[in-house]
Amino acid sequence: MAKSLSVSVVSADQQVWTGEVTMVxxxxxxxxxxxxxxxxxxxxxxxAGDVRLTLADGSKVLAQAEDGFLSVDNDVITIVARKAELxxxx
Amino acid sequence: xxxQLRVYRQKIKSAQTTKKITRAMELISASRIQKAQxxxxxxxxxxxxxxxAVSAVATYSNVEHVLTTEPEKIERAAVVIFxxxxxxxxxxxxxxxxxxxxxxxLLRGQGKEIVYFLVGRKAIAYxxxxxxxxxxxxxxxxxxxxxxxxxxxxxxxxxxxxTDYADGGVDEIHIVYNRFVSMVTQVPEVVRLLPLExxxxxxxxxxxxxxxxxxxxxxxxxxxxxxxxxxxxxRLFNAxxxxxxxxxASRQKAMKSASDNADKLITDYTRLSNNARQSEITxxxxxxxxxxxxxxxAKK
Numbered sequence: 001m002a003k004s005l006s007v008s009v010v011s012a013d014q015q016v017w018t019g020e021v022t023m024v025x026x027x028x029x030x031x032x033x034x035x036x037x038x039x040x041x042x043x044x045x046x047x048a049g050d051v052r053l054t055l056a057d058g059s060k061v062l063a064q065a066e067d068g069f070l071s072v073d074n075d076v077i078t079i080v081a082r083k084a085e086l087x088x089x090x
Numbered sequence: 091x092x093x094q095l096r097v098y099r100q101k102i103k104s105a106q107t108t109k110k111i112t113r114a115m116e117l118i119s120a121s122r123i124q125k126a127q128x129x130x131x132x133x134x135x136x137x138x139x140x141x142x143a144v145s146a147v148a149t150y151s152n153v154e155h156v157l158t159t160e161p162e163k164i165e166r167a168a169v170v171i172f173x174x175x176x177x178x179x180x181x182x183x184x185x186x187x188x189x190x191x192x193x194x195x196l197l198r199g200q201g202k203e204i205v206y207f208l209v210g211r212k213a214i215a216y217x218x219x220x221x222x223x224x225x226x227x228x229x230x231x232x233x234x235x236x237x238x239x240x241x242x243x244x245x246x247x248x249x250x251x252x253t254d255y256a257d258g259g260v261d262e263i264h265i266v267y268n269r270f271v272s273m274v275t276q277v278p279e280v281v282r283l284l285p286l287e288x289x290x291x292x293x294x295x296x297x298x299x300x301x302x303x304x305x306x307x308x309x310x311x312x313x314x315x316x317x318x319x320x321x322x323x324x325r326l327f328n329a330x331x332x333x334x335x336x337x338x339a340s341r342q343k344a345m346k347s348a349s350d351n352a353d354k355l356i357t358d359y360t361r362l363s364n365n366a367r368q369s370e371i372t373x374x375x376x377x378x379x380x381x382x383x384x385x386x387x388a389k390k
Contacts, residue, residue, distance in 0.1 A: 010135040012237045012327060030308050041197070043143055044307035046314050069317060071143050072356065080139045 007053055007077045009063050011084035017063060023054040024077055025060035026070050035072060042072040050080055050087065062087045092370045098363035102356055109352035115178065116345035119338045122233065123273065126335035127136060130270065133331055139322040144286075144321045146304060147314055149343070155311070156252070157318045158286045164261040166203040168225070170283070170326075172267035172333040173213035175232045177253065180344035182268060182276070182337055183212035189267045189278035197264075205260060209330070225250070233334050240327035247326075248319055251284050267329040268336035274343065276336035281327060286318065314387060 008018040024035045027049035032036045035042075053061040068081025095308045148158070171190045173183040194204050206224040208214050210232045217224050226246055228239060253259025263284040306313045 006133065008139075010139050012133060012324070013129065014132040015135045028307050029312075032384070033307075040305055041146070042305040042307065043146060043313050043317075047311060069143065069148065069313070069320075073142075073146065078139045078142070080136060080143070080320075082241070082256050082323075 003075065004056060005035070005037050005077050007079065009018050009051070009065065009079045009084050009086075010081075012082050013034070016084045017061065017086055019053075019055070019061075021053045021055050021061075024070075024079075025052040025054075026065075026079070027051075028070065030081075035077065037075050039072050039075075042070075044070045046070055046079070046081065092366060094366045095363055098359050098366060102359045102363065105352045105355040105359065109349050109356070112345045112348040112352065116342055116349060119342035119345065122388040123335060123338040123342065126233075126331065126338050127270070130328070130331045130335055133324075133327060137328050140146070140204035140317070140321050140324045144317055147306070147310065147317065155283060155314045157314075157322075157341065160285050161261045164200075164202055165255050166205065166260045167197050168205050168207060168247065168263045169197075170207040170247070170263065170265040171209065171213045172329055173208070173210035173216075173232070174333075174337045175211045175229060177212060178344060179337055183210070183216075184339040186266055186268050186278045186333075187213065187216055189280060193264060193266060193280050202262075205250075207243070209243070232330075233337055235327070235330035235334050237323075237327055240323050240330055244319060244323040244326050246281070248322065260344065265326070265329055267333045268340075270332045270335040270339065273339050276340055281325075281329070283322060286321070 004020040004022055005024065006019070007021050007024060009016040022036070026035070026044075027047045028032055028044040029047045030044070033044065036057075046065055048066055049064075051063045051065050053063065055061065056062065063084060064087045065079050065081035065084045068079065068084065071078045071080070169190055171186060173186055177183070197204055204215065206222070208217060208224050208227045209229075211229050214224070214227050214229065228243060231239060247263055250258075250260050251263060255261060262282060264280055265283050266278065266280050269279040271277055
């Protein structure tokens, strides 16, 4: 079992989602990026699109983060956007 | 009914009506403080995340950015004043304006020109009354600030900041707002927004640890370019939320003391009117007795 990442998705006026995940797939201005535990510290600008969070039990949470950025630091991931919302899970 | 008594009754009535209004405003503000405070708390994760990200860039890279570098000579400064739209909030607007005035004095003493950006009708009224010019104004919604307004203010400020001095731009930007300390204390606060000094929330790398390699995507400059405006917006939005919470708190306080004063007035006037009524009755009795005496002595 891989180590987990703690993720929080925040928008300007509230915290949208927070929890432990195993993998984050986000779309940055450079292209899609997948992040697992132990990733090097990073700051990236997000492009319009969904952020996919894979939970430990295999289920997925989709969040939309427009106009924001993603920071990775010691397995703590923060997805920050002016407007962020959950668009569903499967 | 004697004229004196009628005057007192009128005064009691007017104090009672005023009290109804101030009591209602007090209750409304009291319920809105909770909401305003909750909004301040809800926006904290965002501003914390943004601040940490900016600090990370500032700590782990050596990029010089136009927003963070101190200009050689500051010729013109902008002052953004966050007041309220409505009055009846005690010293709320006046204390922030007073703070802005003393800041202006200080800046002028350093030989800087000052342009003003005003938020809230009270600030605008203050400037209009003194025939002073302001660069831009925003009104409406000071008690329930929207993020869009913060964004708009941020964009306007950035634009002026990035303009050259010769074209009417400014070299530094200060904001003046009321910080919400507690229900009873709100402190006017001056913060220099630009050029940025990001120091808070920096996580110092441990002594034995090597500075972690931070990766920026696409590159440091672009990340900073898009991050700093966001940081400024979040600072502005935070100032607006704090100011809104302070406005409600200070209005509640002012309205509470107004209601208390009305209560006191009502008690005082009730006493006076009782006195007046009593002396009226006494006078009437003595008139009747006097009249009866006169009649009975005339019969003899």
